[in-house]
Amino acid sequence: MPAPYVYTGGDKNFGCTITLITPEKWDMWAGISSMFMDNCKLLFKYAVFDTNKYLIRATPLQTGRLRGGWTALLNKYNIDYSAAFMDVTLVTGHNEPLSQEAIREGMALSSYIDTDFLVTLVNDVDYGDYVETGTSKMEGQHFTAKTMYKAELIIKRNLENWFQQCAEKNEIVKPTQMEEVQV
Amino acid sequence: MTLPVDFKWDSGKSALMGSLADYFITNITDEFFDFDNPLLPIKLPGYGVSEKGLFNMGVLAFDNFLGYKGGAALYGRKDQTLVEISAWDDETLHPDAVGKVRQMRDKIVYVLLNAGRIDDAGVEVLPPIKLYDYSTSPKTEIGVIELDSADNSINEKFTIDPVNQNLKVYKLLIRLFWYEYLKT
Numbered sequence: 001m002p003a004p005y006v007y008t009g010g011d012k013n014f015g016c017t018i019t020l021i022t023p024e025k026w027d028m029w030a031g032i033s034s035m036f037m038d039n040c041k042l043l044f045k046y047a048v049f050d051t052n053k054y055l056i057r058a059t060p061l062q063t064g065r066l067r068g069g070w071t072a073l074l075n076k077y078n079i080d081y082s083a084a085f086m087d088v089t090l091v092t093g094h095n096e097p098l099s100q101e102a103i104r105e106g107m108a109l110s111s112y113i114d115t116d117f118l119v120t121l122v123n124d125v126d127y128g129d130y131v132e133t134g135t136s137k138m139e140g141q142h143f144t145a146k147t148m149y150k151a152e153l154i155i156k157r158n159l160e161n162w163f164q165q166c167a168e169k170n171e172i173v174k175p176t177q178m179e180e181v182q183v
Numbered sequence: 184m185t186l187p188v189d190f191k192w193d194s195g196k197s198a199l200m201g202s203l204a205d206y207f208i209t210n211i212t213d214e215f216f217d218f219d220n221p222l223l224p225i226k227l228p229g230y231g232v233s234e235k236g237l238f239n240m241g242v243l244a245f246d247n248f249l250g251y252k253g254g255a256a257l258y259g260r261k262d263q264t265l266v267e268i269s270a271w272d273d274e275t276l277h278p279d280a281v282g283k284v285r286q287m288r289d290k291i292v293y294v295l296l297n298a299g300r301i302d303d304a305g306v307e308v309l310p311p312i313k314l315y316d317y318s319t320s321p322k323t324e325i326g327v328i329e330l331d332s333a334d335n336s337i338n339e340k341f342t343i344d345p346v347n348q349n350l351k352v353y354k355l356l357i358r359l360f361w362y363e364y365l366k367t
Contacts, residue, residue, distance in 0.1 A: 133354055136344045139221040140267060142235050145338050145356050149237060149265075 053084040058143040068106025069123035228272035235265040288353040326363040
C-alpha cells in the first residue's frame with residue numbers, strides 16, 4: 001500500500017489514503033445485500049406461483065368458475081396453469097363439462113395485491129365462501145386452509161434447495177423454479 | 184353377508200377418531216357431540232366433528248394410522264391431519280345462540296390447548312390425548328395426539344348459516360399431530 005498518512009505540521013491536520021488491492025471483492029460485498037434480496041424476491045415469487053397452482057388444484061371443480069377466480073396473478077406473470085386447472089386428483093364431484101363462460105366470469109372476479117414479499121389472492125366468486133366453510137347442508141372443503149399448510153412445505157423446500165445451491169457454488173445463485181411439491 | 188371369522192380391524196381411522204372422540208366426551212361432558220358429521224348435528228346445540236385430511240384426497244391422513252404398507256405396520260412416525268369442529272346452535276331454540284356457540288368454541292380451544300399441560304403449580308391441567316387401538320380388547324395405548332404448537336394451528340370463523348339464518352355456527356379447523364409409539 002502507498003504511504004498511509006500525511007502530517008502537515010503545526011495545525012495538526014491529518015490525512016490518510018487507503019487503497020483497496022482487490023476492489024472487486026469490495027464491490028461483491030457491497031452488492032451482496034441487494035443480490036440476496038433480489039434473489040429472495042424471485043424465490044418468494046416462485047413459491048407463490050407454486051402455491052397458487054396448488055390452490056387451483058385444491059378448489060372444487062364443476063363449471064370452472066371458482067377455479068377461474070384464482071388466475072389473475074398467474075395470468076399477470078404468464079405462468080402456465082392449464083394442467084393445474086384441469087387436475088381433479090384433490091377434489092371429488094366433478095361430473096359436468098367445464099363452461100368457458102363460467103371460467104371467464106370467474107377470471108373477471110379474480111384479483112390480487114402483489115408486492116415483493118406479500119401477495120394477496122382475491123377470489124370474488126360469490127359462493128366461494130360457502131364452498132370453503134360449508135353450510136348446514138353442504139360439507140366445507142377448506143381448500144384455502146389446506147393450501148396454507150401446503151405453502152409451508154413449498155417455501156421450506158424452496159429455501160432449502162436454494163441454500164444448498166448457494167453452498168455448493170459458494171456464492172449467491174439465482175434460484176430455480178422447482179416442480180410442484182407432491183405430498 | 185357376514186363378517187369373516189378372522190376379521191381384523193386393520194384400518195386406523197375409526198380407532199384414531201375414536202380416541203379423539205373419547206377425549207372430547209370425557210372432558211366436555213355437558214355438550215352434545217355428533218362425530219363424523221360435517222353437516223348440521225342431529226341435536227342442537229351441538230358439535231359436528233369430522234376429519235378433513237392433509238393433503239391427498241381419498242386416503243385421509245388418519246387412514247394411515249394403524250395402516251399397513253407392504254404388510255408392515257406403520258408405527259413410530261409423526262403424522263398430521265386437519266379436523267373440523269363446528270359448534271352449532273339455533274336462535275329459534277335458544278335466544279343467545281351466538282353466545283352459546285362462542286362458549287362452545289372456548290371449551291374446545293381450552294381442552295386442546297391444555298391437554299397434557301402442566302401448570303405453574305406442577306399440576307396437570309388436563310390429561311394428554313392418548314391414542315388407543317380399539318381393535319384389541321381391552322384397548323391398548325399406542326400413541327399420543329397433540330395440537331400443532333404453531334400459531335396457525337387453529338383457524339376459526341363465526342358464520343351464520345346461509346341456508347337457515349337462524350343457525351349460528353362457530354367453525355374451528357385444527358391441525359393435529361400424532362405420534363405412534365415405536366413398536367418394540
